[in-house]
C-alpha cells in the first residue's frame with residue numbers, strides 16, 4: 065500500500081551536500097505495523113516525512129495505494145494527505161486551543177459541518193480515553209494525555225495510514241506502553257496501517273510486524289520482526305537487538321575461566337515451540353549433560369519466543385546427535401563453538 069522507490073534526499077548545508085536518504089526502497093503492506101529503527105542522524109525523520117511529502121525527495125517516487133504522490137499538483141496532494149495522519153514526538157498541539165478544539169482542527173480545515181465536527185470529536189475523545197478532559201488546555205495534560213490528543217487529531221479525518229514520528233520518545237516507560245497499546249488497538253480495530261520511526265528496539269518488539277533498519281541514509285536490513293530480532297545480520301541491527309536482550313555471547317568469558325573447550329550452542333524457540341519440552345526430551349534421550357549459560361523467554365508482539373545458550377558436556381558423537389535431534393524437531397540451533405575446535 066505504501067511503496068517508496070529509489071528515494072534520495074539531499075540537503076544543502078552551507079556549501080556542502082548532505083545525503084540524508086540514499087536510494088531507499090521500501091514497501092509497507094495494508095494493515096501492518098511497520099517500524100523503522102535507526103540511530104540519531106540515520107535519516108528516520110526525513111524518511112517518514114517523505115511518505116506524506118512533508119519532505120519532498122530529491123529523486124525517487126512515493127506511491128500510496130497506487131497513487132504517485134510525487135506527481136500530484138498541490139490541491140490534489142492536500143486531499144491525499146488527509147488520508148495520512150501523523151503524530152509527533154513533541155505532540156505539536158495548539159497550546160491556546162482546548163483538547164476538543166485541537167482534535168476538531170483538521171475537521172474544520174476540511175470544512176465539515178458543525179454537527180459532524182461535534183459528533184466526531186466526541187467519538188475520538190472516547191476512542192483515545194480522554195473523557196472528561198475535553199475543555200482542558202495542553203498545558204494541563206500529562207505527556208501521555210497530550211499524545212492521546214495528537215492521536216485523536218491524526219485520526220479525525222479517518223486516515224488509512226498513521227505515521228508516528230518518535231511518538232513515545234518523550235514518554236516514560238509505563239506511558240509508552242499505554243500509548244503503544246492504543247496504537248495497536250487502532251491498527252486492529254480501525255484497520256489503519258501504521259508506520260513508525262524509533263530508536264528503541266522495545267517499541268519495535270512490542271507492536272511491529274515488520275521492521276527496516278536504517279543506517280547512514282540506507283536500509284541495511286529489513287524483514288519480519290521475529291526474523292530480524294532473532295537472527296540480526298547487520299552490526300547496527302545487532303546493537304539494537306542487544307538493547308533489549310543483552311549480548312547473547314557475554315557468557316563466553318566465563319567458559320574461558322572454566323578451561324574446558326565444550327560445544328556451545330544457541331537454540332531459538334518461536335511460537336508454540338516455546339512451550340514444548342523438546343530440550344528436556346532430546347538431552348534425556350541422547351544422554352548429553354548441559355549447562356544453561358544464558359536464557360531469555362519473551363514475546364515479539366503476540367509471538368512467544370525463547371533463546372538459550374547452552375554448553376554441551378557429552379562426547380562429541382552424542383552432542384552432534386543431540387543437535388541433529390533438536391533441529392529435526394524444528395528448532396533453530398546455531399553452533400557458536402564446536403568442542404573439538406578448541407581441543
Ligand SMILES: Nc1ncnc2c1ncn2[C@@H]1O[C@H](COP(=O)(O)OP(=O)(O)OP(=O)(O)O)[C@@H](O)[C@H]1O
Nearest residue numbers: 075076077082084103104105106107108109110111
Ligand atoms: N533541513 C536540513 N538541512 C540540512 N541537513 C539536514 C536537514 N534535516 C536533516 N538533515 C541531516 O540529514 C541527516 C538525517 O537527519 P534526520 O533528522 O532524518 O535523522 P534522524 O534519524 O531522524 O535523527 P534524529 O533521531 O536525531 O532525529 C542528518 O545528517 C541531518 O543532519
